[in-house]
Amino acid sequence: MQISAKADYAVRALLELARAPARPLTCEAIASSQEIPFRFLKSVVGELRRAGLVRSQRGCEGGYWLGRPAAEITLLDVVLAVDGEVLSLRGEPLAGLGYPGPAGGLPGVWRRIEADAKDVLGALTLAALLPAAATGPAGAQPRTRIGAV
Template identity: 65%
Template sequence: MQISAKADYAVRALVELAADSERPLTCEAIASAQDIPFRFLKSVFRDLRAAGLVRSQRGCEGGYWIGRDADTITVAEVMTAVDGEFFTLRGVRPDALDYPGAAHGLPELWRSVEAAAHGVLGGTTIAGLAERGVRVPARRPAPDVRDAPGVPA
């Protein structure tokens, strides 16, 4: 299974928006934060906006917001929004495949692969990914004064 750059960029952009939902983020800021080519990200946002996954506002106070609650947006939904069909084999959905002879059972394998991928990606939300990505600064342990020079043990 190959995941397109467009799907990868779309998920990363939405996770970035979900992680900082207090204010709109510019396409430039998201592209920079995620190391995504700006021009490509603009086309990704067009698809995301058409699917209702982001909303935008023009102007100096403008930018992009996540279109709805990040807990309700799954990775599978994002992939479908930017790439069309979720899973195809040479452009054909697995449920439409029919092979002759000894390979007759192969479409069932492809349907199982699709179901497994959809189970994982359909069960993973943008909010869940944003929560996993929040980096909590490592807390340094308080220095033990007994280890300080000149302090008797």
């Protein structure tokens, strides 16, 4: 199992944006704060923008904001936005996977692992990963609050 660099960087960038939702952040500021390569982050943020997870404004007062409240963005949303799949086998989706003979049950195991991963990722919001003081406006409660994963 492997979590892609794109997914890791995307979540880290979104957590930076969620920490200070009232002001825009530049890619340079996010990259510096999270020690992420700027050029790679720029392409990841573009994918997040196309998925509606961030919004942007050009100009000297511009930057990026979350596209939705942190309590409404799950880690599953992020992974699907940048990777398209939660789990794949040799780069292919698991949906049509089948093996002959004694390995015939193995695709079901892979699909079960994918389903479990989707359950975990879908239950965790950005707000749940932030310290309590940084969850945003009063009343915005995360679906799941965790200390450490």
